[in-house]
Amino acid sequence: MKLIDNKGRLFGKINLLDLVVLLAVLAVAGRFAYGKLSGPAAAPTGQDQVIEMTFRLPAVTQWTVDAIQVGDEVYDSKSNTRMGKIVETWTEPAVVVREMPDGIVPHVSDTHFDLYVTVRGPARVSPNGITMSGIEVKVGRTNQYKSAYWAGSGTTVAFNLTPPER
Numbered sequence: 001m002k003l004i005d006n007k008g009r010l011f012g013k014i015n016l017l018d019l020v021v022l023l024a025v026l027a028v029a030g031r032f033a034y035g036k037l038s039g040p041a042a043a044p045t046g047q048d049q050v051i052e053m054t055f056r057l058p059a060v061t062q063w064t065v066d067a068i069q070v071g072d073e074v075y076d077s078k079s080n081t082r083m084g085k086i087v088e089t090w091t092e093p094a095v096v097v098r099e100m101p102d103g104i105v106p107h108v109s110d111t112h113f114d115l116y117v118t119v120r121g122p123a124r125v126s127p128n129g130i131t132m133s134g135i136e137v138k139v140g141r142t143n144q145y146k147s148a149y150w151a152g153s154g155t156t157v158a159f160n161l162t163p164p165e166r
Contacts, residue, residue, distance in 0.1 A: 046126030052087065052163040053119050053130075053137055055145065055154035059094040059112040067150040074119045077144035077151055081133045084121020086147075087163075091115050117145075117154065120163055130159065 009015050057064065074083045094112040097104050123132045130137055137143065142155045 046124040046128075046131075048122065048124055049161070050120060050163065051123040051125070051130070051132070052160040053084075053121075053123075053132060053156060054158040054160075055117055055119070055143070055156045057115040057117065057152040057154045059096060059109070060115050060152065061112060064150055064152065065089075065091055065113055065115055068115065068117060068147070072147045072149075074117070074121075075146050076133070076135045077146045079135065081135055082121070083132050083135065083145070084119040086117055087120045088118040089115065116157070118160075125161060 068086065068089055070086050070089060072086045074086060075081060076083055091113040094109045094114045095106050096109045096112060098107045119132075121132050123130050123137075135143065137156050137159075139156050139158065142153055145152060145154050
């Protein structure tokens with residue numbers, strides 16, 4: 001008896017194409033069953049603590065600087081989730097670019113400021129990262145923030161995981 005006959009059947013009984021399709025269906029069904037029977041993945045572990053996060057609002061006007069006050073509550077604009085309370089702010093002159101006859105030149109602005117805002121709030125610190133009220137925050141990441149009187153797009157620049165008592 002030949003392994004594959006002249007019609008392409010295994011042992012003269014099973015078509016090879018049908019066998020491949022059957023094995024593929026069994027593999028998909030097995031993977032689905034394994035996923036259902038293995039249960040949910042373990043939740044990431046982390047430690048709840050109070051941290052301070054500093055973000056930068058680039059090139060804002062004096063109006064925005066005046067609107068942001070220590071003690072204001074800060075919220076994530078997308079989810080309206082409370083991030084924490086402002087504990088410190090400071091400004092630096094914004095560097096903007098100007099188009100000059102000899103090219104684009106960086107220029108220190110007289111009217112715009114880079115505003116740094118430090119927010120103290122609850123966070124979960126884990127090996128996967130830091131979340132404040134469920135919002136993932138990372139150095140270099142830009143999030144949308146707001147309070148009752150202002151809103152802006154801020155890039156996280158620093159964390160203090162053991163903030164001083166204020």
